[in-house]
Amino acid sequence: MSPAPSSVPSAPAQQIPLIDLSLPPLQIRRAIQSACKDWGFFYLTNHGLPAASVHKLWEVTRTFFALPLEEKAAAGPWNGAENAGYRPVLPKVPKEQFDTRKWLAPPLAGVEAYQQPLPPYLEENRAFLDAFKRECAALGVRVLGYLEEGLGVEEGYFAQRHKYEEPSMDNFELMHYIPYTPEYAEKDVFRLGAHTDWGSLTLLFQESQPGLQVRPPTYDHASLPTASETWIDAPVVQDAVLVNVGDAMHIWSGGSVRSTWHRVSKGGESDRYCAAYFLHPNERSVIDPLPTATSSYIREKYPGFPKTAKQHLHDRVREAVQQQNSALYVG
Ligand SMILES: O=C(O)CCC(=O)C(=O)O
Numbered sequence: 669m670s671p672a673p674s675s676v677p678s679a680p681a682q683q684i685p686l687i688d689l690s691l692p693p694l695q696i697r698r699a700i701q702s703a704c705k706d707w708g709f710f711y712l713t714n715h716g717l718p719a720a721s722v723h724k725l726w727e728v729t730r731t732f733f734a735l736p737l738e739e740k741a742a743a744g745p746w747n748g749a750e751n752a753g754y755r756p757v758l759p760k761v762p763k764e765q766f767d768t769r770k771w772l773a774p775p776l777a778g779v780e781a782y783q784q785p786l787p788p789y790l791e792e793n794r795a796f797l798d799a800f801k802r803e804c805a806a807l808g809v810r811v812l813g814y815l816e817e818g819l820g821v822e823e824g825y826f827a828q829r830h831k832y833e834e835p836s837m838d839n840f841e842l843m844h845y846i847p848y849t850p851e852y853a854e855k856d857v858f859r860l861g862a863h864t865d866w867g868s869l870t871l872l873f874q875e876s877q878p879g880l881q882v883r884p885p886t887y888d889h890a891s892l893p894t895a896s897e898t899w900i901d902a903p904v905v906q907d908a909v910l911v912n913v914g915d916a917m918h919i920w921s922g923g924s925v926r927s928t929w930h931r932v933s934k935g936g937e938s939d940r941y942c943a944a945y946f947l948h949p950n951e952r953s954v955i956d957p958l959p960t961a962t963s964s965y966i967r968e969k970y971p972g973f974p975k976t977a978k979q980h981l982h983d984r985v986r987e988a989v990q991q992q993n994s995a996l997y998v999g
């Protein structure tokens with residue numbers, strides 16, 4: 669990657685914050701507020717998700733992706749309306765959107781409408797995956813709670829809008845990035861193109877292979893990234909969960925918390941496994957900048973709000989599908 673232009677000040681230690689959830693609540697709140705404001709990304713330790721569950725998650729993920737395509741595809745193709753299904757690698761998409769991963773968003777949920785059959789191997793592990801997803805949701809809602817005071821809303825405001833038992837477009841994805849081939853190198857593509865996430869928060873688990881890169885706070889959040897920027901690596905931190913803010917919270921907060929651009933770097937000879945829980949507001953929750961946080965920047969950048977969370981996600985899915993409509997899906 670080329671160096672950053674000289675007009676960009678180089679910040680001293682560019683490190684994604686690491687926050688210990690066993691600290692006193694006041695310290696946690698301050699740390700989370702400032703990490704969300706500056707970075708939109710932070711690691712959490714002592715988060716309460718047992719290491720044994722994360723270990724099992726990798727066992728399930730690796731076993732699943734090693735299955736023949738027909739068995740994986742039994743989840744059905746990815747379905748934007750329900751934000752679930754299996755999506756194999758996309759070999760023919762425009763450069764910046766090139767994607768070297770396969771992923772599965774198992775249609776797990778406490779909500780009947782989204783209960784689809786899982787591939788048999790995952791069906792055997794449904795209870796585990798469901799429980800893990802539920803724990804991720806609880807952790808995500810706890811994190812949102814630390815932002816309430818700073819945004820001038822009452823305690824429980826975000827919990828009310830992220831009830832696990834109510835319909836939402838939340839999803840839990842298992843991801844497998846295939847090794848970077850000479851074909852990818854020739855096209856000079858990222859393993860996953862730069863993007864922001866769409867929901868409230870994402871909880872990311874990286875197994876052993878790093879690759880995630882994050883746009884640092886050095887860059888003005890209102891500007892679109894350019895190819896000459898220097899992004900920083902988000903290493904695999906043992907037993908930590910990496911959390912990032914998504915567009916829904918960015919909009920709700922009037923831009924005061926960042927929904928930071930990220931991508932997966934070029935290269936890598938090994939398979940790479942990840943899992944992510946995407947916390948979304950309940951479908952009928954209305955997303956709109958809070959009265960305490962309304963900014964003209966957000967109104968201009970995200971026209972059309974207020975919107976329900978369901979509408980917000982459907983709009984984003986439609987945009988993404990339009991960008992990829994020339995893709996050829998193979999296993
Ligand atoms: O693979 C990763 O590390 C990140 C994945 C990601 O950003 C996403 O699925 O939105």
Ligand SMILES: [Fe+2]
Nearest residue numbers: 863864865930
């Ligand atoms: Fe992402």
